[in-house]
Amino acid sequence: MSKRVRRRGAGIVAVATAVAVIASACGAGGRPDENEGGAAEVGVTEDSVKVGAHFPLTGVAAPGYSAIPTGAKAYFDYVNANGGVHGRTIDYVFRDDAYNPTNTSQVVNELVLQDEIFAMVGGLGTPTHSAVLDFLNSNGVPDLFVSSGSLLWDQPEKNPMTFGWQPDYEVEGKIIGQYVKQNFPDAKVGLFLQDDDFGDDGEKGARAYIDDQIVAAERYAPGNTDVAPQIAALQASGADLVIGFNVPSYTALSQLTAMRSNYEPQWIYSNVGSDPALVGSLLGRFSEGKVTDASMLDGAITTEYLPGVDEADNPWTQLWQRIWDEHGGEGDLSNYRIYGMSQAYTFVQALQAAGPEPTREGIVDALEQVGQDLQGPALVPYRYSPDSHAGLSGVKVVQITGTTTKELSPVMVTDNGDAEITEYTEEHAPPPENGIPNVEPVG
Amino acid sequence: MQQFLNVTLGGLSQGAIYAAFALALVLIWRATRIINFAQGSMAMFSTYIALVLIESGQSYWAGFAAALLAGLVLGALIERVVIRPVEGGPELNAVIVTLGLFVAIQALAAILFGASFESFPAPFGLSGFSVGEFTVAFTPFSAFVIGSVVVVMLALVALFRFTDIGLRMRASAFNQEVARLLGVRVGNMLTLGWAFAAVVGSLAGLLIAGGNLVHPAYMDPVIVYGFVAAVLGGLESPAGAVVGGLLIGLALSYVSGYLGSELVTLAALGILVAVLLVRPHGLFSRTTARRV
Numbered sequence: 001m002s003k004r005v006r007r008r009g010a011g012i013v014a015v016a017t018a019v020a021v022i023a024s025a026c027g028a029g030g031r032p033d034e035n036e037g038g039a040a041e042v043g044v045t046e047d048s049v050k051v052g053a054h055f056p057l058t059g060v061a062a063p064g065y066s067a068i069p070t071g072a073k074a075y076f077d078y079v080n081a082n083g084g085v086h087g088r089t090i091d092y093v094f095r096d097d098a099y100n101p102t103n104t105s106q107v108v109n110e111l112v113l114q115d116e117i118f119a120m121v122g123g124l125g126t127p128t129h130s131a132v133l134d135f136l137n138s139n140g141v142p143d144l145f146v147s148s149g150s151l152l153w154d155q156p157e158k159n160p161m162t163f164g165w166q167p168d169y170e171v172e173g174k175i176i177g178q179y180v181k182q183n184f185p186d187a188k189v190g191l192f193l194q195d196d197d198f199g200d201d202g203e204k205g206a207r208a209y210i211d212d213q214i215v216a217a218e219r220y221a222p223g224n225t226d227v228a229p230q231i232a233a234l235q236a237s238g239a240d241l242v243i244g245f246n247v248p249s250y251t252a253l254s255q256l257t258a259m260r261s262n263y264e265p266q267w268i269y270s271n272v273g274s275d276p277a278l279v280g281s282l283l284g285r286f287s288e289g290k291v292t293d294a295s296m297l298d299g300a301i302t303t304e305y306l307p308g309v310d311e312a313d314n315p316w317t318q319l320w321q322r323i324w325d326e327h328g329g330e331g332d333l334s335n336y337r338i339y340g341m342s343q344a345y346t347f348v349q350a351l352q353a354a355g356p357e358p359t360r361e362g363i364v365d366a367l368e369q370v371g372q373d374l375q376g377p378a379l380v381p382y383r384y385s386p387d388s389h390a391g392l393s394g395v396k397v398v399q400i401t402g403t404t405t406k407e408l409s410p411v412m413v414t415d416n417g418d419a420e421i422t423e424y425t426e427e428h429a430p431p432p433e434n435g436i437p438n439v440e441p442v443g
Numbered sequence: 444m445q446q447f448l449n450v451t452l453g454g455l456s457q458g459a460i461y462a463a464f465a466l467a468l469v470l471i472w473r474a475t476r477i478i479n480f481a482q483g484s485m486a487m488f489s490t491y492i493a494l495v496l497i498e499s500g501q502s503y504w505a506g507f508a509a510a511l512l513a514g515l516v517l518g519a520l521i522e523r524v525v526i527r528p529v530e531g532g533p534e535l536n537a538v539i540v541t542l543g544l545f546v547a548i549q550a551l552a553a554i555l556f557g558a559s560f561e562s563f564p565a566p567f568g569l570s571g572f573s574v575g576e577f578t579v580a581f582t583p584f585s586a587f588v589i590g591s592v593v594v595v596m597l598a599l600v601a602l603f604r605f606t607d608i609g610l611r612m613r614a615s616a617f618n619q620e621v622a623r624l625l626g627v628r629v630g631n632m633l634t635l636g637w638a639f640a641a642v643v644g645s646l647a648g649l650l651i652a653g654g655n656l657v658h659p660a661y662m663d664p665v666i667v668y669g670f671v672a673a674v675l676g677g678l679e680s681p682a683g684a685v686v687g688g689l690l691i692g693l694a695l696s697y698v699s700g701y702l703g704s705e706l707v708t709l710a711a712l713g714i715l716v717a718v719l720l721v722r723p724h725g726l727f728s729r730t731t732a733r734r735v
Contacts, residue, residue, distance in 0.1 A: 059658070
């Protein structure tokens with residue numbers, strides 16, 4: 001039995017070898033032009049470009065975030081159905097890392113070495129993506145539009161292939177800080193922070209404006225779902241305004257825990273943790289236990305940099321809705337899906353800029369050259385340049401009312417460090433008629 | 444002062460959950476001399492059964508009862524089908540099998556019920572009681588949790604100390620051969636031990652899920668701290684498990700509230716090592732090592 005298996009195995013190997021030899025012979029003979037003068041780029045064939053990403057599809061960070069790749073996929077499908085980019089379709093592979101950095105290393109290894117992707121697009125998470133930062137850069141894989149607002153992605157000297165995308169947490173913290181200083185000058189501020197770069201960067205930004213108002217900074221370890229001690233400490237410190245830099249499930253947990261001790265400060269949640277529809281669905285079932293519905297987040301303040309599902313009149317939202325109806329899977333369009341679509345849109349812009357024969361170096365150069373001028377779904381411009389790989393430059397402050405939001409401040413932009421916060425006044429351009437960007441190749 | 448009070452009360456209700464879980468471990472240890480690593484996964488599974496029922500419109504209590512019943516059946520079934528073949532072999536075999544079950548049941552639950560977070564309702568209010576102008580972090584549901592744990596503990600003490608079945612269970616666990624000679628149907632007793640332990644485990648699962656978010660791995664921290672609690676209590680004594688659970692709950696709550704949430708796991712291990720150095724058989728163990 002075992003002998004027969006082995007012999008059959010040998011047969012398969014022989015056939016495979018023969019096929020490989022024939023295939024390579026055909027390749028060499030059939031298309032001499034392409035294989036001479038440097039092989040085609042990894043992950044790029046005549047009619048496709050393969051890109052990859054890692055997302056938490058299961059586990060503590062999955063609510064909300066697991067919907068992002070479905071949005072990106074819908075947009076890529078839409079582009080593919082309309083002719084692709086320079087005649088190539090985009091082949092999008094995403095894998096589950098459960099928000100666990102050990103898994104991230106493994107799945108990114110598979111994506112790069114086994115799937116042979118051309119670039120990473122939108123890999124999610126600060127702790128998770130940090131684990132693969134060196135690997136991607138040392139292998140020369142473009143690491144575009146990391147789905148996290150950490151400052152780590154903006155180190156062009158050290159990590160030349162990595163680009164951020166969303167407004168970083170320091171920029172967001174600064175704009176929230178200034179808003180609090182101007183509108184709640186007497187508030188005693190408590191911070192509710194994820195205990196990693198996410199919380200640290202946000203705290204840094206907020207402290208730049210309201211250091212003297214902050215009475216407590218409490219950190220939770222992601223994974224530990226008992227946040228009662230942290231909420232108790234915030235309450236004891238007398239904080240009547242709490243700024244949270246946390247993921248959505250911890251927004252729900254902090255609300256539940258605060259309700260237990262009847263703690264009702266003014267809540268401000270950073271953009272990533274505040275989706276009212278998602279948090280509402282997490283809290284919704286406690287109606288028997290006196291929580292009513294999505295209105296639990298009513299009155300909480302957060303920030304925005306993309307038109308969301310609630311703005312049904314916005315031409316961008318209408319575009320996303322149309323694409324989701326045509327190419328989406330199960331479920332409704334959500335802000336997380338819009339986030340994924342917007343990232344996919346930016347990647348299509350970058351790929352167009354990289355020209356008809358994209359290379360890994362080429363797409364990085366192209367982004368550095370034209371990145372600042374890219375017009376897209378975001379309300380503010382990117383900060384890409386040869387010296388900066390930082391993503392979007394600002395946000396506006398909004399208040400949650402039911403499942404929609406109300407503007408509290410104009411769109412503000414700034415940069416890291418001492419850079420001033422200024423109002424961004426340019427009109428937000430609508431999407432192109434066919435929903436597909438048209439960026440001229442660079443050079 | 445209010446912070447101290449809230450951290451203490453939070454620790455007590457969290458501790459009661461660890462205690463409930465530790466009780467299940469004590470029960471299975473006394474009945475079969477096995478440490479069941481799959482206890483948490485089994486509890487998670489029956490909690491999901493309750494959730495499915497509640498989602499389909501049944502009342503909380505219908506789901507509650509169904510989960511306990513599911514626990515009973517699941518425990519007996521697993522003992523008969525999976526554990527029985529490795530019983531009688533080296534003790535480690537059964538323990539490793541429970542480890543395998545731990546992973547397998549979690550994976551199965553993810554396939555059947557999905558891997559995302561879902562909220563689990565609570566039968567009582569989730570807002571704290573008001574004392575004067577203060578609202579303390581102690582809710583009607585916390586009272587229910589602590590009450591249930593005390594009832595289960597008393598029931599276990601009664602089972603092992605005053606009932607015939609309890610005596611037979613202990614006998615079968617202690618020495619199968621002798622028990623068999625004395626007319627105890629050892630096989631049935633082992634099944635019963637697993638079934639009872641799974642019911643208590645399911646209760647722990649329901650208690651921690653109430654008014655909280657559940658996902659297939661939500662019992663993982665409880666498993667770790669529940670083990671620490673059971674070992675602190677000496678693995679033999681129901682009262683020890685409860686005291687161990689409350690101690691761990693309080694200690695971890697203080698660590699998290701005053702030192703930092705990242706130190707919680709470290710503190711749990713520190714406490715375990717410290718207690719075992721001073722009292723190798725746990726705080727409540729009466730059996731001393733027999734010197735030969």
